[in-house]
Amino acid sequence: MRLTVSVIGAGGKMGTRITNNLAKHENYNLLFCEKSEQGIIGIEERGFEVTPTEKAVKQSDVVILAVPDTLLGTISKQIVPLLRTGSVLLTLDPAAAYADELALRDECTFVVAHPCHPSVFAEKFTPEEHADAFGGVAAKQDIVAALYKGEEEKYNIGEQVAIHMYAPVETCHRITVEQMAILEPTAAEVVTGSVAVVLKETLDQVVKMGVPEPAAKAFILGHVQICLSVVFRGTNPFSDACQVAIDYGLEEIYKSDWKNIFEKEALDKVITRMLN
Numbered sequence: 001m002r003l004t005v006s007v008i009g010a011g012g013k014m015g016t017r018i019t020n021n022l023a024k025h026e027n028y029n030l031l032f033c034e035k036s037e038q039g040i041i042g043i044e045e046r047g048f049e050v051t052p053t054e055k056a057v058k059q060s061d062v063v064i065l066a067v068p069d070t071l072l073g074t075i076s077k078q079i080v081p082l083l084r085t086g087s088v089l090l091t092l093d094p095a096a097a098y099a100d101e102l103a104l105r106d107e108c109t110f111v112v113a114h115p116c117h118p119s120v121f122a123e124k125f126t127p128e129e130h131a132d133a134f135g136g137v138a139a140k141q142d143i144v145a146a147l148y149k150g151e152e153e154k155y156n157i158g159e160q161v162a163i164h165m166y167a168p169v170e171t172c173h174r175i176t177v178e179q180m181a182i183l184e185p186t187a188a189e190v191v192t193g194s195v196a197v198v199l200k201e202t203l204d205q206v207v208k209m210g211v212p213e214p215a216a217k218a219f220i221l222g223h224v225q226i227c228l229s230v231v232f233r234g235t236n237p238f239s240d241a242c243q244v245a246i247d248y249g250l251e252e253i254y255k256s257d258w259k260n261i262f263e264k265e266a267l268d269k270v271i272t273r274m275l276n
């Protein structure tokens, strides 16, 4: 089935990535919508042309909102009334849907799809796969998708477009919007992102204390891999002394009630902050 797909924000970071992938598919009539001068120049430099948003949305089977999350409420209020009956609105992050900030319409279907990014344990064979940490270029990744509101049959269209726009995709995991919000921001950003920052601050700290940077970097990044491997894959157990040091770190670094960040109030708080 040939589908007309509009990408709003087609010149942004995600807009560029996903339109590069969707443009490879002959069954999509792809329309690029963008507001900023820089974004428009980028689209034209890639050899595409920009279509006025209203004209594009009115003829689209699928409209993708690749705009900043802080603008999703306002922009969806402008776009949703223009959608064709039976069309699909696809957003790339659960925050606005979770916070009930997306404008909705009974005759349309609303889908959210987010990339998992290539796993640290994924098999990678080529330099291009190794270089593709984000995914969507050469390295395989899984994605998650949720039907926020609307018809099951239309969800399948949204999911198929999501698989193509985040390609190469290994598996699309169907979850709910609430589950996606637990994964992002809480699991992915609040926890994993802050741990990554702590690791970089650890590197800076030991270098400040006199450890040569190349040695410190090799040591820390090597230990990131082996620690993840032991904890997630049970490759080889930590030594008894190592386990003592890990328990000491858990006690000293984390508040005993840190898992409160998974409570609904905490999730609401961080999403409100992100959307404002």
Ligand SMILES: NC(=O)c1ccc[n+]([C@@H]2O[C@H](COP(=O)([O-])OP(=O)(O)OC[C@H]3O[C@@H](n4cnc5c(N)ncnc54)[C@H](O)[C@@H]3O)[C@@H](O)[C@H]2O)c1
Pocket (backbone or CB within 6 Å): 008, 009, 010, 011, 012, 013, 014, 015, 033, 034, 035, 036, 039, 053, 065, 066, 067, 068, 069, 071, 075, 091, 092, 093, 114, 115
């Ligand atoms: N950047 C990432 O790593 C990443 C990863 C996964 C999901 N996402 C999600 O993707 C979405 C877009 O994020 P991004 O990082 O690409 O943002 P971005 O700021 O890079 O791009 C947004 C684009 O939207 C354009 N825009 C803004 N208002 C517009 C309007 N009214 N009409 C047309 N274009 C308009 C901007 O000019 C810009 O080019 C968000 O929902 C975000 O959560 C981002």
